[in-house]
Amino acid sequence: MLAEFGYGVLLVTFLLALYSVGASVYGYYNKSASMVESARRSMLLTFPLLSIAALSLISLLVNGDFNVQFVYEVTSRSMPAYLKVTAWWGGQAGSLLFWSWLMSAFASLVTLRKWDRDQEFLPWVIVVASVTLAFFLALNIFFENPFARLYQTFDGNIAAYTLAPANSTPIVPADGRGLNPLLRHPGMIIHPPMLYLGFVSYVIPFAFAIAALVTGRTDDRWIRITRRWSLWAWLFLSFGLVLGGRWAYDVLGWGGYWGWDPVEIAAFMPWLTGTAFLHSVMIQEKRGMLKQWNMVLIILTYALVIFGTFLTRSGVLSSVHAFAQSAIGPSFFVFIGVTFVTSIALLIHRWEDLKAEAEMKSMLSREALFLLNNLLFMSVLVVSFWGVIFPLISELFTGQKVTVGPPFYERANSPLFAALMFLMAIAPLSAWGHSTIQTLGRAIWKPTIAALAITVAIFFTYTRNWIALIGFFLVALVILVTLYEFWRGARARQKTQGENFFTALSHLTGKNRRRYGGYVIHISMMLMAIGILGIELFQNETQGTIQVNQSLELQGYKLVYKDIAQWDDASTGVNYTRATIEVYKGGQLVTELHPRTDYYYEAQQNMTIPGVRSTMADDVYVLLVDWEPASAVGATFKLYVNPLVNWLWVGSLLFLVGVIIAAWPEKDPERVTVRATRSARQTSAAD
């Protein structure tokens, strides 16, 4: 009964979303405030309704109603209750519902804001949010119903149906198949919601952009309203990516965190356009330029968000044919096409209104450098996008399946990333409007010399790999320039205000959160870059089969195999095999590690959990590859030494701090510059 109820609620919500689209459009064109208000209230109602639907599904999951196909597929009796709840997004149908639920939450949040000055945006923000919501709900209602029940029809087939077919009997399996073991890790429990939060929150800035295009209010008001939204969206997306990497490192057992897998790239692509957008909106705010480009970026981000969900949900990655057979693939394809074409058509329609208000004064001005930054981000996007879709094109046209793996992406993207780092070093020193070689040179020579000194030190003490040296030089340069900027600002305050240095620093940051938050983010990115350089260039591995008390050696580490134990955990249905290994460095015992293999009986699947000793210098990462009873042939271990990788995780924590500084609400409300109000006046006069 609960399943039918949940499906009914989904249906009602879907109709409500459609209604709010219609009412909004009608209200806008007939200047009927009450219709728009009615649309807004229906939009608001979708959130409690979808919460009820979600609670129904969670209740089915927790109570183990295996007659419901989704419950049967993602849970089992032995799973702990919290996993039964998080299994909500552990399968296709549930995760689509999760998407819708988040969408309605964000749409409600945004419709609850004060709209007094931006009333004309409201109907179109509702339209975009509701259309997106209706699309995802339609996927659940027509193709992937999480509430469908299993029935055996008269001809003996068992399948899931929304409504009981004639002459059928319900099937209630004794136990479910259980959640994929890979998805039971804490990282995987938080990672998808984080990514989805990022995905869904980008719909809001897009909605405002479309509202600006439709209403013709093309000043930078939409950007100012959504500035914080975009930052939070970016934070969630970034953190989703980092958590995904951490999960891969901890669970997938291949010694790395990022493999340029299409699924990873699917989430990385909107991040690229989102990051470019974060930078280029500043040019519009400060200089009234790039308005058309910002529209392009946010439209692309939205399209890539939907495309990312499509890539991971439609089966298109395994084969173009799987895509054609999947129920939701073609719908996604059509939806992306229609929304993209409509958005671009709108943009072309308003093209003239979005002309720049100022001229580019210098190729070295900050806005010119930001443009270059955008070009680089777009280039990484082009490489990534092409790498993901090329195998599909190849299969479609020649029938030949090919793989586009890490060498392709790394070769193409490494110079682009290096160029981005170089820009990160010089852009903070350039001024808006006007910069010359002289002004830039004056500012940068000291940090450059210091960075060179650091690089020379690294050359003599750590590595002579020239790619690494270029990388470390750029890292040092960016960090030094950024610190220099903090120091310069704080000194200025110190002189005039008589504050002590640290008070000056904190006031400085507080006065211009976005700028200095951004700088903290830059530093955090460089810490991550250290980790990436370390593992990409210096990772070392060896594998061997050893008997008890024998050892494996790699890069100054000696691993001695001490013991192995194997046992069943009846409550979770898992068989554990756990080795004990002593790690020596320079003859000294540094730690004991326990690599394990977990065998899940239900899923008949192995998980290889590494034993890791992590320091800032390197990680010792041991996998139990295969094993025999300890007395016989011994056990096979794979040992990785991953230098510097910890900097990646430390950097990501600092990243969090940076985004929070940048997104923290300012004390004074959004400052609207003279230019913005002027152009707003022009637009309203034109209306």
Place this chain on the structure above:
Amino acid sequence: MKTNLRFTFFVLLLVLAGLLVAPVSAQGAQPPTDDDVNAIAKELYCPVCENTPLDVCATQACAQWRDLIRLKLSQGETESQIKQYFVENYGARVLNEPPREGLNWLAYLVPPVIILAGAVFLVRALRMMKKPVAAVPAEGPRVEAPADDYIARLEEEVKKQK
């Protein structure tokens, strides 16, 4: 003639010795280590799983393929021969990059062409933006600011607060 005979005898002896020694030396060579196998497996993709390099793939099938690599290595096959064997049997998808032939060239050529086009477009757009574009008047001193303007403004602001 005599020297010729002696030479022939010598050569024959060498060949015989070679024949005798060859199998011995092959048996005496180090058997391929796990690291040798992984070095090749790392560059190949599992023919059946989605996007999983062969060296880290945990399935039984992949373990057998790794054993196959080991066998081929011990038979003296080179890395490229082994890769070729996998391509012939399982298709180009086992390679970590599309082989550079035919339509696959598109994989390598399209991104640089688009990026170059983007760069050209950007340079032209920058040039266009350098000319005055709109009738909107220049925006006062804020725009004309010299490089150190930010600090100057900061100082000014702080003074005002005093």
